[in-house]
Amino acid sequence: MDLNFIQIILILLIAFLAGMEGILDQFQFHQPLVACTLIGLVTGNLEAGIILGGQLQMIALGWANIGAAVAPDVALASVASAIILVLGGQGTAGVSSAVALAIPLAVAGLVLTMIVRTLAVPVVHLMDSAAQEGNYRKMELWHILAVMMQGLRIALPALLLLFIPTQTVQSMLQAMPDWLTNGMAIGGGMVVAVGYAMVINMMATREVWPFFALGFVVATVTDLTLVGLGVIGVALALIYLNLSKQGGSSGGGRNHGDPLGDIINDY
Numbered sequence: 001m002d003l004n005f006i007q008i009i010l011i012l013l014i015a016f017l018a019g020m021e022g023i024l025d026q027f028q029f030h031q032p033l034v035a036c037t038l039i040g041l042v043t044g045n046l047e048a049g050i051i052l053g054g055q056l057q058m059i060a061l062g063w064a065n066i067g068a069a070v071a072p073d074v075a076l077a078s079v080a081s082a083i084i085l086v087l088g089g090q091g092t093a094g095v096s097s098a099v100a101l102a103i104p105l106a107v108a109g110l111v112l113t114m115i116v117r118t119l120a121v122p123v124v125h126l127m128d129s130a131a132q133e134g135n136y137r138k139m140e141l142w143h144i145l146a147v148m149m150q151g152l153r154i155a156l157p158a159l160l161l162l163f164i165p166t167q168t169v170q171s172m173l174q175a176m177p178d179w180l181t182n183g184m185a186i187g188g189g190m191v192v193a194v195g196y197a198m199v200i201n202m203m204a205t206r207e208v209w210p211f212f213a214l215g216f217v218v219a220t221v222t223d224l225t226l227v228g229l230g231v232i233g234v235a236l237a238l239i240y241l242n243l244s245k246q247g248g249s250s251g252g253g254r255n256h257g258d259p260l261g262d263i264i265n266d267y
Contacts, residue, residue: 003043003086003087003162007042007043008162010042011039011042011043011079011083011158011162012155012158012159012162014029014035014038014039014042014079015035015079015151015154015155015157015158015159016151016152016154016155017029017151018030018034018035018075018078018079018154019075019150019151019152019153019154019155020147020148020150020151021075022073022074022075022150022153022154023147023150024147030074030075030078031053031057031060031074031078032052032053032054032055032056032057032059032060032074032077032078033050033053033054033056033057034053034078035053035075035078035079035082036049036050036052036053036056036078036081036082036085037049037050037053039079039082039083039086040052040053040082040085040086043086045085045086045091047091047092048085048086048091048092048094048095049082049085051092051095052081052082052085052095052098052099053078053082055095055099056074056077056078056081056099056102059099059102059103060074060077063106072103072106072107072109072110073105073106073107073108073109073110073112073113074106075109075153075154076105076106076108076109076112076153076154076157077102077103077105077106077109078102079154079157079158080101080102080105080157080158080161081098081099081101081102081105082098083158083161083162084097084098084101084161084169085097085098087161087162087164087169088169100180100183109153112153112157113153115153116149116150116153119149120146120149123142123145123146123149124146126142127139127142127143130142200212207240207243207244208240211236211240214236218232
């Protein structure tokens with residue numbers, strides 16, 4: 001698929017925002033469900049973008065920074081895999097190949113993160129100097145520059161991917177052997193189980209379990225549209241909020257709102 005100038009600019013803007021959000025965590029542009037959907041929207045591949053983002057989101061749920069151990073770069077995985085999916089021109093049929101490429105891309109993103117964080121060290125010293133001078137405007141400018149570096153960390157690789165000819169991307173995807181694609185899909189599926197476990201652990205309360213069971217029943221109704229499911233989800237959320245205000249929330253036994261804390265306490 002050949003992209004026009006406006007589409008390229010929009011993709012780079014999404015990539016830039018995703019890179020910054022990977023550090024800021026304010027508007028969640030780096031989350032696969034958001035980044036892949038937006039790239040699919042601006043390129044006319046909305047359905048494929050949503051499916052790719054949904055699959056990668058369940059994988060990324062199991063990724064977390066623990067101390068100095070940095071998780072795989074979800075922003076680069078989201079943006080790069082979405083671009084490859086779009087350039088491949090396979091639509092929803094190419095989602096599995098894009099997912100297979102996303103995991104090594106996420107690991108490769110750790111190298112870019114290390115480089116940018118290393119470059120940020122002297123910027124911090126410059127901000128310290130500005131603080132000693134009492135120059136708050138200078139501190140803000142250095143802070144903005146440091147955040148923009150994180151945006152360029154994703155935008156520059158995205159720009160390089162956009163200049164790869166479409167035929168080259170299609171040939172690369174077609175040349176991927178089945179054992180590699182299937183193996184990465186199986187590995188990604190195992191990581192998805194961690195994401196599901198985290199979600200279930202967070203919602204394991206007496207108030208939410210009925211909604212969890214109801215979701216399996218609603219999933220069997222094939223006539224519902226995406227908008228219909230969204231309306232049902234909003235309605236159920238409003239019902240839950242009203243019920244919780246009336247009856248309070250007991251936390252479901254030993255779940256005190258911090259599942260990770262409960263796990264650590266068990267050890």
